[in-house]
Amino acid sequence: MAVGGCFCGKVRIEYSGQPITSALCHCFDCRKLTGTLYTYNFVFKMADLKITGSPKEVAKTADSGNQIKNYFCSDCGTPLYGLKMESTGTPGETVILRAGILDDIAVLNEHKPKVEIYTDGRVNWISPAEGADQLIGMPPLP
Known part of the structure; x- marks a missing residue:
């Protein structure tokens, strides 16, 4: 199980599985x-996450055209x-977890990026991730 959370520690997240x-x-x-210039994210089944605390929700239409709700610590x-x-307005089964919130660097070292998305937005001095698929847009979420 991996754990992480926000800068001030009021929201904590644990996940099981891969x-x-x-x-x-x-x-x-x-x-x-x-x-920052890009994000590194893990996609999980929502059922595999345990979230404690009260994150703030901000909804919008993403670049992909999908409706998405992003969650932040309301304090920090x-x-x-x-x-x-x-x-239907209900959340999907998957969650896009910001990898940088995880506490254990070993977890981050275990999981190299499998894909890079919106590569047309990558600044030209950042090299593509070795071995990662390169996509101009957003693939369907599982």
């Missing part, structure tokens, strides 16, 4: 959400995870 996939994302939304602002919303 990520469905791991991805670097270069989209405009991820840059704005994090203040740390971006935590995102949920794609189904057309």
